[in-house]
Amino acid sequence: MEKAKAFLDKLTEEEHERVSRLPFKNDFKFYEDFALLGMHVDLVKPGLVSCSFKVPPRLTDGNGNLASGAIANLVDEVGAAVIYVEGLPMNVSVDMSMSYLSTAKLHDELEITSRLLGRKGGYSGTLVLIKNKTTGEVIAEGRHSLFGKPASKM
Known part of the structure; x- marks a missing residue:
């Protein structure tokens, strides 16, 4: 953390101005805001969440594909x-596995x-x-295991 602070202290005025324009909101973590900006929640039910998301330039690789x-x-997320x-x-x-x-x-719209x-x-x-919302083609499938404090039964 100290190295990061020292690096940021050495920014030129122009670099400092560019960093200050990054999309950051005080009520969100920067990482989540950057990665999920533009996501729309379409449906929430117990045990089910459905969202739509248009692939933005900031999340693509050198070939223009979603990284x-x-x-x-x-x-x-x-x-x-x-x-x-x-x-x-x-x-x-705890564990995640993806099949690409x-x-x-x-700009593809994803479901x-x-x-x-x-x-x-x-x-x-x-x-x-x-999935690609237009074609229905499956882009990826992921399994995600998580651990947390269980809800109280009282």
Whole structure:
């Protein structure tokens, strides 16, 4: 952390101005705001979350495809959203696995669906499916395991 602070102290005035224009809101973590900006929640039911997302330039690789790391991030975020319980601490990821089946291009509209596979105590499993909304083609499938404090039965 000290190295990062020291680096930021050495920015030129122009560099400092560019950093200050990064999309950051005080009520969100920078990372989540950057990665999920533009996502629309379409449906929320117990055990199911469905979102739509247009692939932005900031999440593409050098070939104009949605980056594999961005796909992993979507599995992480939307997979965690399906098990979120108001008032409890956020769960932590225990394990994630992704199957990359196709590519999504810049500006493709995606449908991201997360389903709860099961819950035992504080352990939950989710399945996240990322599809091209126009063609129906599956881009990726992810399984996400999380652990957190179980809800009280009282």
